[in-house]
Amino acid sequence: MAQLAATIAQIQAENKKLKNTVAEGQFELAELRTNLASFHRSLCTKLYCLYKAVGKEDLYRASSS
Numbered sequence: 509m510a511q512l513a514a515t516i517a518q519i520q521a522e523n524k525k526l527k528n529t530v531a532e533g534q535f536e537l538a539e540l541r542t543n544l545a546s547f548h549r550s551l552c553t554k555l556y557c558l559y560k561a562v563g564k565e566d567l568y569r570a571s572s573s
Contacts, residue, residue, distance in 0.1 A: 559568035 556565075556568050559565050
């Protein structure tokens with residue numbers, strides 16, 4: 509019975525560590541998604557400025573469809 513209790517305690521401690529690892533991974537994933545969205549917006553803005561500078565705004569609109 510004592511061995512079973514020790515095994516349960518060990519599994520609970522391991523489960524707690526895994527929960528922390530998952531939480532850290534989720535935080536990092538959210539940060540990466542935010543960074544990717546920011547990069548996407550800035551890239552689209554730069555592309556639009558380039559299309560506008562060469563007078564081809566209609567091509568920008570067509571490529572985003």
